Amino acid sequence: MLENAKKITVIGGGIWGQTLANLARRNYLTVRVWSRHTGEDLGAIIADTDVIISAVSIKGVVPTIEQLQQLQLNSSTIIVTATKGLEPITTRTPFHLWNQAFPANPLVVLSGPNLAKEINQGLPAATVVASYQQKAAILLQKLLSGESFRVYLNSDPLGTELGGTLKNVMAIASGVCDGLQLGTNAKSALLTRALPEIIRVGTCLGGCQETFFGLSGLGDLLATCNSPLSRNYQVGYQLALGLSLPEVLAKLEGTAEGINTTEVLMRIAQEKNLYVPITCQVDRLLRGEISPQVAVYELMRRDLKAEFD
Ligand SMILES: NC(=O)C1=CN([C@@H]2O[C@H](COP(=O)(O)OP(=O)(O)OC[C@H]3O[C@@H](n4cnc5c(N)ncnc54)[C@H](O)[C@@H]3O)[C@@H](O)[C@H]2O)C=CC1
């Protein structure tokens, strides 16, 4: 029997929330999905819940936390955050926000190269559960692992979360690269230079360097930057074809977190004096200040430098 038949509540009825719920159901767990549209009483649902998985987009994190704070959440309930974004007002990550709101609860970050549509088809995938409370991460590993979903442990929740968040900006850049048909050399150069940019920011914000070379860092960068299933990649690709951002968003299914993340990241980079050349060009492109072609030109004409400095 799986960990004494734990009860799981997934908050967020988007494609990622539904996918995580299905993974848990495959292990015969009791799973309920709650979203702001279901109209059900969240208090009643969480009363006997062992694990809450938050799979809302970043704009839903603070409202969800505020709602849960009004309810009687048991301090032993494990909270899992699966959101990949930065909160625009505080510039904080979901891990920080959940930790601040529920300091007594075990908190786990779930992140990895996880395109929901592939997982729903039963294709093999791997992910990471990261926590300072190892027991909680081990429990999540057991609850979600299956023959087509392999879950790894990590003790660096911030690095795990930031890898998944920061790569969304690079996925927009990668979509532009493919949309402009810049070729394989350009794509390899972009992704390889994206990683140190992610590490520069991610370590400054508290993640461990090693984590960014793992599934939630490099792994998710490769998945998202190479797949038309990624909404962030689609945004870049469509911009490269000449559509405006409002036109792209009108047709997009679900949330492209990289748009908000780019804006927040630029503020963090300015405040902390971080060199983020790719993010900077993505930001100007998303603001409509430059064309995709100018973004490429600006990246190529920067001062020459050493590869590692
Ligand atoms: N789709 C994917 O393949 C993956 C997505 N993620 C991350 O998971 C998060 C959710 O992604 P998706 O399910 O794809 O997005 P989605 O756009 O399909 O769903 C977003 C969910 O957030 C909820 N939400 C939005 N604003 C809210 C608010 N103000 N208050 C309460 N709830 C609110 C919506 O009701 C919906 O349930 C994102 O941060 C995404 O980056 C992570 C891994 C894979």
Ligand SMILES: O=C(CO)COP(=O)(O)O
């Ligand atoms: O995070 C993801 C895959 O790991 C999903 O990417 P998108 O949000 O760009 O669709």
